[in-house]
Amino acid sequence: MTLPPTDHPARFLGRADAYAAARPGYPAALGAWLEETGLLSAGVADIGAGTGRFTALLLAGGARVAAVEPNPEMRAHLEASLDGAVRAGQLSVHAGTSEATGLPGGSAGLITAAQAAHWFDPARTVPEFRRVLRPGGLVLLVWNDWRAAETPFSRAYGEVVRAHTGDDPLRVRVLEDELPQHLPGGFERHIFTHDHPLTREGLRALATSVSYLPNQGDPAYPAIARALDAAFAAHERDGQVALAYQTQAFLGRLD
Template sequence: MADLGAGTGLFTRLLLSAGAARVDAIEPNPEMRAELEAALAAQVAAGAVRVHAGTSEATGRPDASADLVTAAQAAHWFAPEPTVRELRRVLRPGGRVLLVWNDWRGVDAPLNRAYGEVVAGFTEADVPPLATRVPEAELPGLLPGGFEKRLFDHAVPFTRERLRALAGSVSYLPSPGDPAYAAMTAALDRAFGEPAGGEAPLVYRTHAYLGRLDG
């Protein structure tokens, strides 16, 4: 398997736990690669994980070297045409591509609604509605051979601090150094509505697309 945009290796771990014999973790950011190598040092030493600098357009992997290419929380950064060309080269005959995103939007749950109302007021005007994943109507650009779709909901317990951290990590929202950050965190605290130290579930919906590059 080849895991594109592997980051610090969160999805790479899942692939290994699901039975992958070997995963090529491909990540362009050197700091994230270093963290991945440290977190999965035992698997790297055993040869179960190989860490590479690369992108979806230039993986650096040999021809026909993967049965499955994955991208979790990453494919919205990919340029479709050069990515498809590169993955056709890397995949073996019959190989497939798995694109996965977690998204709290679109789930009708109390904290999801409250969080959504707050961040809508602090989101830059030119940010598209699906800034952090590829709209399904555009997926044929990355999966031109068609795809199967699965959706899974899962609740994650959040504290006030974790909700602040989530908002602070989003590129199109005020960052901790931004003058608007204090107003946003105050609004988040009011929306959370629980005493300090309490928890409430934010429900994520996993969008998984398993597809092919050729019909």
């Protein structure tokens, strides 16, 4: 069943611990590129910030960040893990959505959304982003995609996902022909690659962190756990597997 947009945050209730523990981070090359652009000096609004993985990258680059996240469990993780930045005044954390951020108008020179833009309604989000951005401000959409990396383990993981998903697992990013709806002023694409090492428990946690697979407590969970364990056993080296990711970053304008 497809949830209406207002219920999207509910899809991650009960998944915040797994999300924080097992989701991949972002490659150092992406952070270095952002620092080189100078965009991090303008004040950043990080929308759909989740547990703060991308927020942490922005902070490490020296950005002053307003992080917006609708899910209360994820927001609590973000605040706890980045408490030092909150206390230092480098980070503020807000309950809100892309369509209603709650941020002041003209308060950001850059808006970012990592692993989140596919949940946004562009017809309502673009006007809100225009309100929040200062003149000349930019939007950066980022996502990690394991499907773009062809390795033996990524194929094995993909087989497990396809066998057990009850939703469309491809909808974890904005499709390229839909990007102009989110970035109507045009955009440029940058691609980075990195590996995400996982233990057997980490692989299970990664699967339970995504909205389209059964969570613990779901009657379907034991079957996917067994399938993940089998894939892990077939590919592990020294107690780990590596899931390869392609990180795509789209930097664009709204006008």
